[in-house]
Amino acid sequence: MPFDLKTYIAKASSTSGPDAPHDKGGAITPQQWHVYDGAAWVPAPPSPAAAAAPEQLTLVTWNIDGFGAQAEARAACLLARVAELPTAPDVILFQEVNAAGAATILANPFVRAGYVSSEAPGGSGAHWDWEGVPQPFVTLTLVSRALRVGDVFRTSLPSRYARDLLTADVLLPTGTLRIVNVHLDSLAHDPSFRPPQVALATASIKAAGAGVIAGDWNPVLPLDDSLCADNGITDEWVALKGADDGFTWNWDGRSKEPFPPNRLDKVATFGVRATEIEIIEPGTLAEGIDWSDHCGLRFVLAPVSASKL
Template identity: 35%
Template sequence: MVTNGNRLWRTLSAFNHSTRRWAPIPLRNAQSQVTQKLSLISQTDTLRTQRLSLVSWNIDAFSSRPVSRAKLILGHILERTKSPDIIFLQEVTPDVRASLLDDARVRAAFLVTDAEDQMSFEDVPFATMTLLSSARFTFGLDSQKEGDEIEGGGKFMPRCVSRVTLPSKYKRDALCVDIIPPTVSDTVFRLINVHLDSLWDTLHYRSQQMEILAHVLREPGCNGGVIAGDFNAISPGDYGLVDKNELVDAWVALHGRANPDGATWGVGVKRRDGLGRLDKVAMMGLRAKEIEVRPGPIEVPRPGEKPVEIPWSDHCGLRCTFTI
C-alpha cells in the first residue's frame, strides 16, 4: 500500500485592498455551507465542459538576478493575449516570493498559496507556489452562478490546500490545491505542483515520488487532476514513470513520443540525447487540448545602457490547456 506522506494543511490567500495585506481565507471552515449551496445548484444546472489553462515554470533559483528574472517571467506569462488560469512556479526563493506578493498584477488578479507566512520556505533553498486567477476561481458562493462570459460558465471554488511530504534527498514536497467545478458539489479535482528530486543519483526517489503522487490523485473523494512541474526526467529510467503509474502525459498525447520540440531544459542548447523534456504535465480524468513550450530569451533593462538578453531560466515554461 502506498502512503501519501504527511499533509501540511495551508490556505489560499487573497489581497485585502481595505487593509493592504494578504489575508488567508478559511477554506475548510466554510465547507459545510459551500456544499449545501452547491448541492442546490447542481440539481438545476446541466454539467458543462470547462476549459482551463496552466503555465508551469521552473524559474531557476541559482542563476544571477533571480528577482528581476522572476518579474520578467511573470510579465511574459501575463502579457500574452490571454493570461493563464493557473500558474505553477518552482524554485521560488524567499526573495522571489516577497516580490511576487508585492506585485500589483498578482495582488489584483490572483489567489496565491503561501502568502500569509513563509513556513514552507524554511530550511530549504526554494519552494513551489501556485497562483489561481480570480477570473476563474472564487471563494464567493454567489459567484458560482455567475461567469456567463467564461467558457462553460461559472467559476471554480478552491476547497483546500496542502503539501504532501515526499521521500526526498532535497526535502521536496507536492503542493496540492483541490478545486470544485461550477455547479458540481460532489466532484473534486486536484492541482499538484511538483519539483521532483534532481540529478542522476535520485531516480529511486523520483520513482517513489511519482507513485505517491499518482496515489494522491486516486484518493477517495478525488476525481482526478493534473500533476505538473519539473519532473527532473534526466535519465532513460524516468521515461516510463508516467505510464507506469497509469497517467496521461499531455505532450505525448498531443504530439507523440518522437516529437523533438518538447525539450524544456538547456535553453538554447541543441540536445542529441533526447533527455531534455524535464518539465511535464501528467493528468488523470482530464483531457489535454493544447500544449506548447515557451522558449526564447528575455531582455533585462540596464540604466543608461542597452538592454541585455539573457535566458530567463535554465528551463523553458510549459503552457497546457485541458478540459474537465
C-alpha cells in the same frame, strides 16, 4: 546560516536513497490560501460556489530558476510574459521560487488583482528550512479568483532534497480537480526517489477522481521514461505532440549547466485531458541573463463539463 549551494548538494548526495531506510513520505501539512485585500496578503475566506463548470481551464507551469542571479528581475519579466498570454491562466504553478522571487511575485499587480496564493510573503512554514539548512526555493501555486478553491496542502516525499508535493483542489460543480505542483528530486542519483514520488502524486490525484501533476520532473535516468505509463497517467506532451523533442531545459544550448537538452518539465493527467500544450521560451534581461533556465509550459484542459469530473 546562509544558503550555500555546495553544502546543499553535498547534503543531498549523502542522504540515504531508496536502497536504505528512509522516510516513506506521505505526511500532510495543511496550508492556507491567501488573497490580497488591497493592503496586504491575508487568509482567504471560503470561495463562493461556482455557478457553472468552465468550458476549459488554462494552466501554466514554470521553473523560474531559484539559483540564478537577479531573482527579482527574472520573476518580474516572467510574470509580464505570462500576463501577456492571449488568455490569462486559470492556474499558475511555479517551481524554484526563492525568497526574493516570491516577494516579487506577490507584489505584482497582475497577481494581486487576479489570484489567490498558496504562499504568503515570507514563506509559510518549515518547508523553507531543512534540518537547519535554509531551503533555496519552494513551489508556489496561484489560482484565479474566479475559481472556487478547496484544500491546499503539502505532502512530504521520500527525497534527498526535502522536496514535497504542493496540492491545490479546485472545486467545480462537476467535482474536484486536484492540481499537484511538483519539483521532483534533481540529478542522476541511482537509485532514484522519483518513482515513489510520482507514485505518491498519482495516488493523490486518483483519490480525488481527476487531476493534474505538473512541474519539473527532472527525468534524467532511463527509468524516468516509463513513470507515467507505470502509474496509469497520461503524459500530455507525448499524447499531443508525439515524438517532438519538447525540450524545456537547455533548449538553445546556452545553459550554464553541463547537461544536454532535455524535456525536464512535464504535465500528466488522470480523469481529464489536455487539448493544447505549448512551450513558452524565456527571454533575457538587458544584461543577457535568461529569465529562467527552463522553458514554461502552457496547457489547456479539455472542456471540464465533458470530462470525467
